Amino acid sequence: MNHQRRTAIKLAATVCVPNLLMSTASARMPAYPGGVVTVVVPFGAGSSTDAFARILIADLNTRYPGKFIIENRPGAGATIGARTVANAAPDGRTLMYTTATPLSISPHVYQSVPYDPIKSFAPVAVTINLPTFLYTSKASGIQTLEELIEYLRRNPQDSSYSSYGKGSSSHIAGALFIKRIGADGVLHVPYNDVRALADLSAGRNTFQTDAWSPALPLVTSGKLIVLATLGRERMPWVPEVRTVASVINKDYDMSIWHGLFAPSGTPPDILDFLNEEIRITMAKDNIRKAALEQGFKPQNHFARKDIAPFVAADNARWKQYIELAGVEKQ
Template sequence: MNKRSFIAALPAVLAAAAAFAATPAQAAAPFPDKPITLVIPYPPGGPTDAMARTLANEMSTHLPQPMIVENRAGANGNIGAEYVARAAPDGYTLMFGTSGPLAINASLYQGLGYDPVKSFAPIIHVGYLPNVLVVNPAIPAKTVPELVAWSKTHPRALSFASSGSGASSHLAGVMFNSVAGTDFLHVPYKGTGPALNDLLGGHVAMSFTDVLTAKPFVENGKLRALGVTTLKPSRALPGVPTIAEQGYPGYDVSVFFGVVAPAGTPADRIEALNRAFVQALRSEKVKALFASQGLESAPDSSPRALGAFIAQEKAKWADVVKRSGAQIN
């Protein structure tokens, strides 16, 4: 090569050398090399917050960096969800989401600033919390078929309490009316506490509340459990049959929990996070807490499974929300 040719080729040679030198350093860059933020789209102190904090604490033993919890509450989880959806897709900002922001809210709220399917990269399906149909003991029914039969002879005599319009305890009743042909009257409350108080007081007949809330009142006889709302029985209420097995196959309502990252997060980082979460969920401490809260394990912990589940739940609840007439601006 003559001098002129060498000079002409020099920029390309230098660029190739620089690329070669940079590649090993880039490949060796660890992930994560700084703390990861786990956003909880609800206030501190609730069961979702407790689950997420327990899991985040355990994650720190399976990653080279700590996981920091940050509560960004408001609009039934939408504020935190939109924050994560707009975060840098680098694996350092995650959300511990629930059925609200990851499925139901897409149909319930107008002008939502994110899409549960398109805006997030799924990481892991943590589990789900069943609801249970409970009645005040003044109602004579002992089973779901008996309740339906009794309602036929007492039109609109049965009302069900929920923690608010659009909540799972509301939509579970809407779905039940649809499959059972009943006409239970919905009575919304501002939270589970007020709804439970009126149910115990006999002002409403029943509720499709979560198993954790219902458990102590079922055990002391102040409420009667007729059926669990998921396809499988609940470990928290052994012996209580599912609604599905009492004549309504396919009836399946629960609050699910999953961890997601912003869409576009690199696949290798998603896989690394998934492996660490799987290890954390196997911890005896985490399993004990989740079991005490009535949480059931997800059947598949892969990112792909969570993605398919979110899409399925979004479509299911869109239909139920439409039938309910619930809409929030």
């Protein structure tokens, strides 16, 4: 065997052996998702967040049967579920589907949270915007937002607004609205269950902010009146309903988004895979229709690199609103 031939054989061996090892390793490691992936929802079963999470997961499971399952871990302003995910192994086996609450709101209304809202999570995807609305009861006789503002300014001691608890987004929205219109003295009435809307419809409180789907039956029956939407733009299913900001002519944007997150340190290839799968799901007409029917507005797809800056800006926005509203930390 001449020298040139021996050199060629050695060179082939140096190329083939690593390739063979990589091929063998790939054969031993099934492609993600492989096993089961637990998607933690830090809100209760039956909540609007849980409902849309199940729509997404059901669609993912049409492509990866039985691979994605939901686990509800509610409580403490969604911080219990968020802590579970923050402390999980960064292997793509534990994810979190959530609203902005544990990342943008809870860190500013609790004395401390058991995770870093920015550093503990790797963003995967943003899915929908959750617009909220301002409601009053038909029994109040108030027909427009201007009439509500005038009533609250004239009768602060006889007025109240309900919410889903101290430090909740509905509490912050109500408190900031009162500050923005200069009607200090209106009583905050916190609830811990769905009785809030029932009491509002009975006229026990003056107004409340809430999502569309929980209030829809009472709006349809004529017991509640929709006075305004709390986001930056009108919603397509009720285009006649104006924004609060356009009426009071001040910054006021209480909209909340939904998104999917993984523990910090999760491999980028897994994050990219999940981002693309969510993009495929959210592009489907039936998914977008389901979102609109529940009062959600589908978001335009976010490239993964754009999500972290979006979340950081949202965290800063809510921090400012909470301070302006004078909501004390719990």
